[in-house]
Amino acid sequence: MEAAAQRFREQHPSVNTVSILSLPLPELSRKLRAGSLPPDHVFYAYVGKALQIATETNCITEFLQESETQLHRAKLMEKQGLLYGVPVSIKDSIDCQGHDSTLGFIKNLNKPAAEDSVVVQVLKRQGAIPFVKTNVPQSLISYDCKNLIFGQTCNPLLYTRTPGGSSGGEGALLGGGGSILGIGTDVGGSLRFPAAFCGICAIKPTGNRLSKRGVMAGVVGQKAVAAAVGPLAKDVESLALCLRALLSEDMFSLDSTVPPLPFNEEVYSSTKPLRIGYYETDFFTMPSPAMRRAVRETKQLLEEAGHTLVPFELTNVDYVIFNYCVRGMFADGGSSFVRKFKGELEKGGAGIFFWLAKAPHWLKTLLSWISKPFVPRFSSIMRSMKENTVDEVWGLHHEIQDFCHQFIAQWKKLNLDVMLCPMLGPALGIGYPGKLSVAVSYTMLYNALDFPAGVVPVTLVTDEDEEQLKDYKGYYQDWWDRTLVKAFRGGVGMPVAVQCVALPWQEELCLRFMKEVETLSLKKNSFL
Known part of the structure; x- marks a missing residue:
């Protein structure tokens, strides 16, 4: 990577990489397709930045050297896909031909994938250039990011904190600005933790909305808790662009078990007021003061914008x-x-x-x-x-199925469109997730239900939030509660997100709600 970035700098000393790296994905993508920005300028700008972030956080496991060849092919492409020339980072557990998917296990080294996973094949057909693979915790069943091969990945915003997991390398790389679009997986919060902890956005779709062919699982074959593949990016519009590209004929022809549901533009661009359920706690993991405040403030902003907010009672x-x-x-x-x-x-x-x-x-x-x-x-x-x-x-x-139908019945009785929920935060100190497996309750609920769920950062931890942690007791006042409050401490200035949820197969409505939350939060924070 270093050699590639250096070579480009020497050949093109006048290229302004800072201005390229500051472009949001939709704008970058438009410029690439219009030809006003050469794909190699974008590619090497991100290779250089990714290298810097990897040095700081240890988030990259491998540089996909064939990406340089793909870059030259992209210049000759006649049909330019929606992600033409966009460099994309890929989680370790997602197969890329000729590269290992280790899941953090030494035994999986030197066992390169025979072919690209379906999601990587579709990305390439859409003109994207997968350029690096990123770190994961051993086995993926963790929301930290450490293994015996690559070591510990740190949070780019504060190195003593975890970037989350299991898509932790993705969270760190995107949170540090070393990638503009990443692909990860989620079986208990593995997209949402890294996004929330690193101050970016992500969406976990319904389990089978995107193909999982060629995607390695932490626990193979279990059907109780739905896993999903999904994107991470700096903003919601970028996630929408990624889903537009992935939900294409290519996806449906390469994997016929995926329902042929193209991206519903009408739902995503709708402006009609929403009826939104919300809750501040799940009565299992007591929210940190910043989590509770994030939900309250977002609720108020949504009400002021003309949406209806309805309390939702979570039980059991x-x-x-x-x-x-x-x-x-x-x-x-x-x-x-x-x-x-x-x-x-x-x-x-x-x-x-x-x-x-x-x-x-x-x-x-x-x-x-x-x-x-x-x-x-x-x-x-x-x-x-x-x-x-x-x-x-x-x-x-059978019991899980019944629970899902009961939850939907409660949702429909209140006539809800979407739901606003807390998201664990701020990022815990490194090493704490392994001691706090119970704290996945806010995210894992929606894997059990198999609902689409996304996260949007809405605020930062304040001194007042930190002060209020002194009164944090937890609902059980057990060892886990005492450990969780220690893990939260010292997070002033770190991002806190909320979770946005929709019913199964309604990813576009989920994104539309996320966009609303993002827009209102940005507007509020720009006035502060």
Whole structure:
């Protein structure tokens, strides 16, 4: 990368990379397609910047050297796709032909993918140039970003904080300005954590809206918690442009299991007032003062803009987390998860799940019973990590389906269009996510429901928020609550996001709502 960037600088000393890097994606894309900006100027501007951010945060695992060849081919392309000449970063777990998808495991090194994943194939057909792969936590089942091969990735806004995970390398690279568009995955918040922690935007679509062919999973084959592929970018308009490009004939012909639903422009560009449900807490993970304030302020801005805000009562989130998410993802008692780590455990990343998965069934039962009066959440996790019979797994899937229909019925009874929800923040200190697996409740709910959900940064942590952390107790006042408040501390000036949610297959409505939130927040913050 260094050699490529240096070579370009020597050959084109007058190119103003700063002005190129400051262009938002829609404008950059227009200039590239109009021919007023040469693709090689854009490509090498981002190669240089990505290299700088990688040096600071350790977010890149590999430079895709064939991207330079692809760049020259792009210049000769007759049909220019929507992402013509746009450099795109790709998460480690998404297959790129000739490159490893390691998932942070040494055993997966030197096993290059035979072909591009469908999403990468579509990006290329749309003229995009995948140029780097980015770091992940070992196994992907973590919202930190560390493994034995590439080490720890840091948050570009504050190096002592995690960039989130499992698309953490993407979050760090985009948050630092080293990429303009990234592709990641999400099975419990893995797109939304990095976006929220690094001050950018992301959307987790409905699980099957974008193809997952050629995308490696942390826990293969489980159906209880829906995984999704989605984009990360600096703003909502960029996410919309990416989905327009991906939801093309190419996607549907390359993977016929994906529903042929092109991007609905009418829904995205609609201006009619929305009816928006909202809640400040899920009564499982107590929100930080900044999280609560982010929801309240956004609610007020939306009401002032003419939208209707309706309180939504969340119930039984603890049951959803333990019985659907934990039990669903580790329905085999965690044995397949443990096998992956054989001989190469990165201490701390997978946290409690690894140690519990290894424990024999009798020990889990005993510990669950003993610990219930003192640490009820720990007890519930142990109880949820038992090995299930086929009959029990089928029963679980049926129960999740019922829960989803009940949730939708509650949504429709209130006649909602979309929902405004909290998003965990600010970014936790490095190492804390492994100790705080329970704090995924705000995001993982929408993987269990398989609803599209996006995050938009709306505010920064203030001194007052930090001061109010002194009163933070948590709902259980257990070890996890005491640890979470420590993880939140020291975040003054860090971004805090809100989550925007829509019903299944309504990604365009979700984006339209995100755009509204983004516009109102930017307007408010520019007046401060």
